[in-house]
Every structure is written in C-alpha cells, then in structure tokens.
Amino acid sequence: MSIESKIIDSVRLHGPVSYAEFMQLCLYEFEDSYYRKQDPIGFQADFYTSPFLHPIFGSLIGIKLFYMWNALKRPDVFEIVELGAGNGQLSTDILDYAKHISKDFYDAIQYTCVEVRHLSGEIRGSHSDKVHFIGMEELLLCKIHGCVLSNEFFDAIPVHRVCRKNGELFEIKVEWYESGLRETFIKLTDARISKHIEKWDVDIPEGYTVEINLLTESIIDNILGILKEGFILTIDYGDLPQDLYGIASRKNGTLRSFKNNIQVRNILDAPGTQDITCHVNFAILMDRGEKSGFKLEEFISQRQFMMDLGCGIMLSKLDNSEIERTMYVLNKRRIENLLDESGLGGFKVLVQSKCEFPINIPLSEDVFQRLRLPILTTDR
Template sequence: MTALSDILARQIALTGPLTVADYMEQCLFHPAHGYYTTREPFGATGDFVTAPEISQMFGELLGLWAAETWLRLGSPAPFVLAELGPGRGTMMADILRATARVAGFHEAARVVLVEASPRLRAKQAETLRAYPVEWVERIEALPPGPLVLLANEFIDALPIRQFVRTPDGIAERMVGLDAAGNLAFGLRPGARLDSRAEARLAVAPPGAVLEICPLGLSVAATLGARLALSGGAALLVDYGHAGGFGDTLQALYRHAFDDVLAHPGQADLTAHVDFAALARAAMGAGARAFGPLPQGALLQRLGLDDRAFRLKRAASEADREMVEAARLRLAGSDEGQMGTLFKALALVHPALKEIAGFAPG
C-alpha cells in the first residue's frame, strides 16, 4: 500500500470505480503523490533510461533531422523549435549542439519547451543554461509561426482507456475495490465508443482489448491543425504499434516490471502508442503523415553508423565499446534493444512531399 493507494481507495468507495485513464492520471500527476511530481524518473538513479540518456547520438541525429526539415521548409525565420516532455533537457542540448554549424538555424530558432512541472523546468534550465529557452505548459500555448517539433517517449505516458470485447458487448475496464478493500480491475458493461472503434471491436475475438488514448489523439489533432495552418513538421518517437488489440498497460518500479495496481504513485505507468490512430487524428486535422517507421531504420537513414564510426575513431578502447553498445541498443532488434520496439511518426504540412528519414509520401 502507498499513500496514494489509500486516497484512491477512499475515492472509489465514495464515488465508484475509476477508468484506467483516471487511475493513470492520479498515479502519474497527483499534486502530492504522483510519480512525475515527486521523483526523478530519468537515468540510472530513476526507473528508466531514455534514448537521449543512452547516447548523445540520438539527440544529435534528431537535431540533424530538425535542421534538414527547416531547410526543406525554406529556412523560415523566425521559426519555433519545440520539444514535448523534454525530461532533463538532454535531447534538446544535443540537438542544439549538433545544429550549431547549420548557417542561420540558431539565429532563426525560437526554442520552446512544453513542460508543466516546475521541478523539471528547473533541471532543463540548468542543462540548457547556454541557450535562450522559453517554456509553455500546453501545446496550444506554443508561439505562432512555422514549427519544428520533436517528442521522445511523451505519448506513452498519457492516460489510456481500455475497452474489452465480451460475449455481452463492449465493456470498459475499470479500477475498483475487491472484497478486502484493495484496488482491483473490473469491467463496466455497456460502454459506447465512436463508430469506427465499435466496428473494430465488433469483429474482434472475445476478450480483445482496445486501448484509446484521448489526450494522445488530441495532441495529434492539435499538431495536425497547427502544421496545416502555419507550416512545419513534428517527429514523434515512442514505443508502440501501427494499430491492433492488446493490454499494453505496464508499470515499472525500481527498474523492474511491476503489478500495475501495486505501487500507485511510486511506479511509472505507460502504454504502447497506437501510431495509426495518431496519424488518422493528425490527417483528419489537415496534416500529412509519414510512418510509423522503426526507430532503428530512422536512425540508420539519418546516419547513425557514420556518427558512431566517427565517435569511435577519436575514442579510447573502453569508450569505443560504449559507443558500439549504445549504437546497438538504439537501433538493434534483439530483446532489450530499441530498434524495432520503438517507432517514429512524422507529421508535416500537407504540401511537404518528402521528409528526412522517411520514404516519399
């Protein structure tokens, strides 16, 4: 039991079961006991290590993607260079270092981080102290103008709802209490979805789980409308799939997988991203979508092997081994590697027919 467990149990006893989305929201963002509001999740001392923390190569290559995209857009000045969920600011620091020699890029860029946490803003400010940086709390608050936006492992932490195909129709998975008063999963029958989702579940096998991320779809639609109106491109990198069924909700506690209900507020909760749904939402708002593409393929196309070779050439033997290990972890397809599990989706202005790293649309 955790402090948040008691709070949630009392809330459920008074008002009834929570949707999975409401449970995730409380676990991750509760003002006093939420995972992201009370602890440092990133790096070796946290519960997970993201790609920018594994190697500078990741942020550098995404920086080159941003610079080439800016050039394809006609080198607008000024433009907004933004990141969603920038963690400790590591990736943006690598992006800015890698693009320092791109003529006019830094002078034209207005760097804006979308971050609501005052604690993380302070860490980002320290990491990026050499650069002029602005912060906003929401995507809708980004300054106007052409936009080049990047996000790594942002959508996976947005709350999801889960719907189950049962013999009696569609039910929503809920978090309630068992006979002993402990948190437990259950089903609420009679759930209603949009016609497309209901049609998908209607032909799914019994027990199939459809996950929907309302905030993720809202982010994609907002980006799609912004890009269609003002020009630009967005690159979303996360672990996920191109549409399908399955219960992907998972908890990570002290660097190990955990029961989702075991440590509310003390464990990280995530779910695999449905990139096909994000692409539909963005295209419905007027943007063009490229991908999803496996992360390994994207990094290879952006020059990962060449960058690793250059780093190894100037490194000690021990550092060369570290660079090679990082290259494999970022782009490999074996268990524990990110190359195929993680995907990349590019959203762009509809007039942009090509984008770095992706096949022409």
C-alpha cells in the first residue's frame, strides 16, 4: 500500500485529526513516511540545507565547538550530539575540520547523530569509528558533557494550527471529505493548546492563523536534563513571539510544504511525499534554558555567527587563492548563499551554556591564517 493510501486510511478512520497528527503520519509514523524513507536534501531532491551547500558551514561550527571544548578545559572526551542529523553531512564536515584544527580536539570528540533513519554504514570519510546513530528514546538515557547541536531540527516537529474567526478560536484539523483531504475548523477544546497560547503570549488577531508546537518544550526540557555540562547550539528559521505572531506578513502562519525545491500550494496534497515545516518560536528554547540554569550566550543571525567565526577571513583566502575560475565561482556563490540575510543567512543561531568558564576567547588572527579554507570540489 502506498504511503498516501496509508495516511488517507488513517485520517478516514480516526479523523478529523489535528495538523500535528497529520504531520506525524506524513513525516514519521510509517516506515515509508517522508523522513524515514529517503534523503530529501539536495538540488535534485526536495529542499537543501546549509550543510549541503558548502563545507564552510560545518567547518565554522567546528571552530565554535573548539572554543567550547577549550571552555570546558579540554576534556579527554567531548561529546557532540546532533539532533535530526539527516544524512550526516554536517557531522562529516565538522569532523574533517576538527581534525585539521587540532589533533587533541579531534581525538576527544565522540559524535552522536540522533535520527529516525539510521545511516551508520553510509557515513563517508574516515570518521566511522567516531560517529554513531541513535533514536531520541535512546538519547534520553544518556548523560552528556559537551554540546547538543542542531540545524533545522525544531522546524520539522509536528505542530497544531489554530485560527481566530468571529472572535473565537478554532483548531484547524484535517479530514476526509468525499474524494480528498480537506481542512475543517473545530472550536478549540484542547486545554494543552489554550495553555500554550496563554503561556507563550501567542497573539492571534481576527482572521489570523498560528502554529502551536506542543512538543518543543518537552524535547528541550529532556535535553536540558541530560546535558550535565556544556552547550546547546541551535540553528533554525524562526523568531521571538513578537516577530512571529500577530504580524500581517504571517497572517496565515508559517507552515509550508516543499517538493522538488518548490513550495507546494496545498500542504494536504500527496501526503507523505513532501516536506512539511514550520518556523520555530525561539522563546521556548530560551525560557526553558534559563529556567534550568543555562546562560544565554548569543542569539544572532547565521550570517553574524559565521562572520564572527572568521568567514570574512576565509572569503579573502578564497579571493587570493589560485583556484580554477569555475571552482572559484561555485565556492564563492555557495558561501554567499549561506550569508545571505534574506535566506539562510537570516536563520537564527542560539547558543546556551552550562559551563563555569567563558566560551568566546577568539582565535588570534595568525591561527586563522593557519586554518585552511574548506573547498567544495564536487556537488554533494
């Protein structure tokens, strides 16, 4: 039976279902649900992410992790846990560069990828002894000293949708009607959602739709509980509530669906075969972190994050290199894409810490001069 039929059968049997249940069915529930079946990342696939574009992204994160390892006083074992690691590309780029930064640093790293699809055998390069894949349940049994990082993980978590019509709040659900899936508006009765709206100051003016993510809070609480010492580095698209809710440009919410690198108009189309994603409310991560004694280190754009880590120096190395012209253009364009504030460069980077010592002791200019520019030689 196709994934589409499985999802439709489930909605017919149990519907109307919440958007969160619908997303769970589409993305995760079945062995051939979207994220469990395939690697959706790349120009030939459904969407691309920063690690896919250029190894400089992972290399600069590698430098940040090196700062963190130093702040922790260079422990013999430094655990890196990557939530929603996808195809493992970021782990490869980080480890390639960590090896180049410092042998002691590289030797200390143990890298855990948390994924619904386990790819250990497919990890390229020479890091297979350092990297292993586990599921979220297994992670929650661990105690971590190091860094929990993620790129575009929280945006892939199932969300509910709520709108206000004639002054009243409705949950938008998904049902089967005659020959297809459609949305249906049901008066809001789920107390968890009402509580969330109140707690997180979710502004829903008349005619507006918002997404409510009930899972982020418990996921981050679990992570905060198992991270005994170290850092959380979260990269994603999203905002604080004042920029996320109640503004005209987001009147219809931020839930979107992608296929073949194009935004799909109807999210309910072809269920289970296209990505569904939503902006992240970073206030949840910040607030829960603060309540658990984590310090807010920084909340900046991806562009700023990369520039702070020496991307400008890397770009001048590229400009002064003798790299062949087509390769130069490819590398330059890809790095500029990562920095473009109207796209990936506008993503947010949140760093939180539970560490006695300060993290940002910047590398000196001469160390940066020693560090090589990572080059993209072939498309990924």
